[in-house]
Each structure stands twice: as structure tokens, then as C-alpha cells.
Amino acid sequence: MLTLFGTLDSGNVYKAQLILARVGADYRRVDVAQTRNEPRDPRFLAVNPMGKVPVVLREDGHVISESGAILFHFAGSSDLWSKDRDTTTEILRWMFFEQYSHEPALAVMRYLRHFTDHPDRHAGRFAELEPQARRALGVMESRLSGHDWLAAEGCTIADFALYPYTHTAGSVGFDVSRFPGIERWLERVESQPRFVPFGYEGAVETLSFAEYFGSEPEE
Ligand SMILES: N[C@@H](CCC(=O)N[C@@H](CS)C(=O)NCC(=O)O)C(=O)O
Numbered sequence: 001m002l003t004l005f006g007t008l009d010s011g012n013v014y015k016a017q018l019i020l021a022r023v024g025a026d027y028r029r030v031d032v033a034q035t036r037n038e039p040r041d042p043r044f045l046a047v048n049p050m051g052k053v054p055v056v057l058r059e060d061g062h063v064i065s066e067s068g069a070i071l072f073h074f075a076g077s078s079d080l081w082s083k084d085r086d087t088t089t090e091i092l093r094w095m096f097f098e099q100y101s102h103e104p105a106l107a108v109m110r111y112l113r114h115f116t117d118h119p120d121r122h123a124g125r126f127a128e129l130e131p132q133a134r135r136a137l138g139v140m141e142s143r144l145s146g147h148d149w150l151a152a153e154g155c156t157i158a159d160f161a162l163y164p165y166t167h168t169a170g171s172v173g174f175d176v177s178r179f180p181g182i183e184r185w186l187e188r189v190e191s192q193p194r195f196v197p198f199g200y201e202g203a204v205e206t207l208s209f210a211e212y213f214g215s216e217p218e219e
Contacts, residue, residue, distance in 0.1 A: 001204070002027040005044070006053035008199050009115075010034065011107055011164030015067040016054040018160045019074040021196045027056070029203035030212040035115055043213040068095045071157040080157045090151040094158035097139070098165075105133035106165040109172040130173075137169060137179055144181030148188060155192055163189045167198065 004020065004027045006013030020027055032038045032053050039051045048055045048065045055065045056073075064073050075081040082088050109129050112122040119126075140162065143150055151158040167186050170176050176183055189195065196202050 001059060003030060003057040004028070004203065005030045005032045005047065005055040005057070007031055007033045007035075008201060010053060011110070011168060011198075012052075012067045012103070013054040014164040014198055015160055016056060016070045017196055017200070017202050018163070019071050019080075019157065020056075021194045021202050022080070022160075022192070023074050023076070023078065024194065025074065026204050027202075028205040028207065029201070030207045030209065032209055034111075036209070038209050041209070041213070044209075068099060068157075068161055071095075071160055075157045079154060080160065082152060082156065087152050087156075091156045091158045094150045095161045097136075098158075098161045101132070101139070102136040102162065103165055105129045105136055106169060106172065109133055110165070110168055113172055133169070133172070133174070137166070137174065137182065140166065140185075141179045141181045144179075144185045146181075148185070150185075155189065159185070159189055164198065 002020070002025055004013070004016055006016065006029070008014075032044055032055075034053070038044055039048075039053055045051055047057065047063060050065055052065060054067055054070060055063060056070050057063055064070050072081070082091065109126055112126050112129075113119050116122060140150070149155055149159055150162060163186070166182060169182075176186075190197075
């Protein structure tokens with residue numbers, strides 16, 4: 001069986017959950033939390049030296065990290081990917097945009113506001129990120145005001161990549177009704193076959209960090 005490392009409150013991990021649910025893959029989940037600094041634990045770094053979740057470990061020992069790579073890996077030959085070079089270029093364009101211009105603003109704002117002990121102490125950084133996030137939402141809106149999907153005529157992994165931190169934009173203070181194209185697109189993604197909502201436990205079994213990795217080695 002596959003093993004997914006990560007928590008249910010991470011938008012990046014959610015991307016992996018979306019694709020695993022879509023392709024009907026069974027997996028167990030190991031709860032590796034950024035808030036507990038577990039991605040930087042040497043035992044986890046032995047699995048993913050990049051120190052980030054999500055990670056998917058295949059039964060044959062092959063490790064796939066980076067949410068975009070996980071989406072690509074499991075989209076395989078499904079209609080969420082394409083055989084057409086121009087279309088795959090568009091899919092990748094939106095996925096790179098997500099990683100460089102969208103997630104670093106929206107995901108970090110969410111982290112500062114909802115997952116730090118003193119969000120008020122991060123008000124300056126939050127305010128710096130706001131225009132970057134607004135710009136990213138504006139770029140999406142300009143595409144989605146005239147098209148149903150980001151990269152193609154149908155839903156692709158570009159839509160799965162952008163959905164998680166766009167749908168939490170309201171939680172960091174954006175009025176999503178100001179982005180009507182995005183609002184309609186969110187509903188379209190939610191109507192996809194085997195869509196699972198954020199926070200849904202799709203794993204057949206869940207293990208804590210200690211259950212999977214064992215107790216901390218003695219100093
Ligand atoms: N580019 C990565 C980003 C993953 C990421 O930032 N994951 C966060 C949790 S949402 C994490 O593991 N952070 C741990 C850390 O930075 O120490 C991806 O798309 O998978």
C-alpha cells in the first residue's frame with residue numbers, strides 16, 4: 001500500500017489527497033506536522049531530504065515528494081494530464097505559477113495567521129504578502145472569467161494544484177465574491193468525480209510520527 005506523509009490541515013498535502021482519491025488509490029497516512037517541526041526531524045529527512053510534506057512512499061520503496069510531482073505521477077495517463085505538448089506546457093505553466101507566485105503568498109499568509117502562536121507578531125510579513133496574493137488571484141481571475149478551467153478545455157492537475165490555497169483565500173481575508181470567475185471555478189473543481197473536501201481523512205489507516213518512526217533516539 002502507498003504511504004502518504006503529512007497532515008490534514010496542509011494545502012500541499014491536500015493536493016496529494018485529491019489525486020489519490022481521484023485515482024482510487026488506497027493509502028495509509030503518517031501524521032507529519034510542520035507545526036511540530038517533524039519534516040526537519042532526521043528520521044523524516046532520511047525519507048525526504050527536502051524536509052517537506054507531502055511525500056508519497058510507494059510499496060517498492062520509491063519516494064515521491066513535491067506536491068506537483070505527486071499530482072503528475074498519479075495523474076498518469078488520465079484525462080487530468082494530456083498527450084498534447086501545448087496543453088502539457090499550459091498545465092506546467094500554471095503549476096509553476098502556483099509554486100512561485102501563488103502558494104508562497106497564500107499558504108504563508110494562512111500559516112502566519114492560523115498556525116503561529118502570535119499571529120500579531122507577523123503582521124508586517126502578512127501585509128507584505130497580501131499584494132502578492134492579490135496579484136496571483138487576479139491572474140487566475142483573468143483566465144477564469146472567460147474559461148472554465150485553468151490550462152485546458154477540461155479539468156487538469158493544474159486545477160488540482162491551484163485549488164487548495166485558492167479555496168482558503170477567504171480565511172486570510174480575501175473577499176472571494178470579488179473574484180466571480182474563481183468562485184465558479186471552485187465549484188467546478190468541487191464537482192469533479194471523487195472530489196474530497198479539505199480536512200477529509202481518506203486514508204485507510206493513520207499512524208502518528210512516533211508510531212511510524214519509533215521513539216526519538218537517545219542522545
Ligand atoms: N514545494 C513543496 C512545498 C511543501 C511545503 O511547503 N510543505 C510544508 C507543509 S504545507 C512543509 O512541509 N513545511 C515544513 C518546513 O518547511 O519545515 C510542495 O509543493 O510540496
